[in-house]
Amino acid sequence: MRETPYLVVDELVAEGNLATMAAHARALGVALRPHAKTHKTVELAHRQLEHGAVGLTVATVGEAEVLADAGLDDLFIAYPLWAVGPRADRLRALAGRVRLRVGADSVDGVRMLARAVHAGRDSAAPLAIAVEVDSGHHRSGMPPEDAAEVAVAALDAGLAVDGVFTFPGHSYGLEAAGPAARDEAAALEAARDALTAAGIPCPVVSGGSTPSVRSADGSVLTELRPGVYVFGDAQQWELSATTSESISLTARATVVSRRDGVAVLDAGSKILGADRAPYATGYGRLLDHPEARISALSEHHATVAFPTGTTIPALGAELRVVPNHVCNAVNLVDELIVERDGIEVGAWSVTARGRNT
Known part of the structure; x- marks a missing residue:
C-alpha cells in the first residue's frame, strides 16, 4: 500500500489520448x-x-x-x-x-x-x-x-x-x-x-x-x-478541451479531516501545484466527484467543497484529484506511478524534472 499523496497515470487512458491526437494530426495532414x-x-x-x-x-x-x-x-x-x-x-x-x-x-x-x-x-x-x-x-x-x-x-x-x-x-x-x-x-x-x-x-x-x-x-x-x-487536467476539463473520461493523470490523496460539506485531503500545493486561472472554478477537481471543487489550497492541505446534500467521503478514503495545471504537478514529483485497470504495473521516472536551464 502506497502512502499518499502521489501522482498516478492510467496507462490505457494515456495511450488512448496519444492515439487520438496522432489520428487528428493525420486527418489534418500535418506533422505532430x-x-x-x-x-x-x-x-x-x-x-x-x-x-x-x-x-x-x-x-x-x-x-x-x-x-x-x-x-x-x-x-x-x-x-x-x-x-x-x-x-x-x-x-x-x-x-x-x-x-x-x-x-x-x-x-x-x-x-x-x-x-x-x-x-x-x-x-x-x-x-x-x-x-x-x-x-x-x-x-x-x-x-x-x-x-x-x-x-x-x-x-x-x-x-x-x-x-x-x-x-x-x-x-x-x-x-x-x-x-x-x-x-x-x-x-x-x-x-x-x-x-x-x-x-x-x-x-x-x-x-x-x-x-x-x-x-x-x-x-x-x-x-x-x-x-x-x-494527461488532461482540470483546466482542460473546464475549457471542454477534454472530458473526465480522457483525464489520465490524477493525484491519489487521502481524506484527513471532514465536516458538513467539506473534506480536507493530504494533497496540497506541493504536489498539485498552485495554479488557478481566472476562469477556473477552484484549485482542482475530483475525478469521481465532478461537482466538487478544491476551494482552498495550502502546502499540504486541499479543502474540497461538496454540493449541499452530498455524502462526504469518510476519513481515510482515497480520492483521485485532478490538478489544475498538470505540467506543474508533474514537475513536483520524482516518479509517476503507472496503473492499468486499477492495478499498479510500474513507475516512470520524471527524468527531466527541474531541468529548467
Whole structure:
C-alpha cells in the first residue's frame, strides 16, 4: 500500500489520448511534434514517436539533453533562448548530436545563437531556427509581417531556417479556442508569406495548443505542438478541451479531516501545484466527484467543497484529484506511478524534472 499523496497515470487512458491526437494530426495532414514539458518522461516521449510524432518539442536545453540521452534525435526548443556561457557550450554540444531547431524572435537573438554554435571553426555545429511570431498571446514573438528580418539575419549568420511558429496561448479562456486558432492561422500565414516574399523557403509552419488544436487550420499549419493532451487536467476539463473520461493523470490523496460539506485531503500545493486561472472554478477537481471543487489550497492541505446534500467521503478514503495545471504537478514529483485497470504495473521516472536551464 502506497502512502499518499502521489501522482498516478492510467496507462490505457494515456495511450488512448496519444492515439487520438496522432489520428487528428493525420486527418489534418500535418506533422505532430508534441511538447514534452508536460510529461518530462522518456517513456512517454518514445510512445509519442511510436504513434507517429516526427520529433519532440521542449522548453529548455536541459529537457532536450534528457531526451537526446534517451535516443531522441529530432528536437525543437520552442523558446527564444539566450545562450551564453555554459548554456552556449551545452547548446553547441547538443546541436552536434541531434537534429536541433531553436526558436528566435529577434535579430540579436539569432546572432547570439550563431556565436554559441560557431564558437570555434573546429567546434561549429549545425543549428536551425524557427522565427517566433505573436499571434495574440502577447508573450514572446515578433510581429508576423516582420518575420523575414529575423530569418535573413539567421541565414547571414550561418544558421538554417526551418520556418515560423507561434503559441496561441490566448486559447486558454472560456470560448477562446476557436478565435485563438483563427488568430494563429492568420499570424502564421502572414509570417510564412513574409519569408517567401524575401525568397526564403518556409517548410515549417508550426502552432497548436491543447485547447485550440481541434480548431487548427490545416491549410496553413504544417505542424502541431500540443502537450497537455496526453494527461488532461482540470483546466482542460473546464475549457471542454477534454472530458473526465480522457483525464489520465490524477493525484491519489487521502481524506484527513471532514465536516458538513467539506473534506480536507493530504494533497496540497506541493504536489498539485498552485495554479488557478481566472476562469477556473477552484484549485482542482475530483475525478469521481465532478461537482466538487478544491476551494482552498495550502502546502499540504486541499479543502474540497461538496454540493449541499452530498455524502462526504469518510476519513481515510482515497480520492483521485485532478490538478489544475498538470505540467506543474508533474514537475513536483520524482516518479509517476503507472496503473492499468486499477492495478499498479510500474513507475516512470520524471527524468527531466527541474531541468529548467
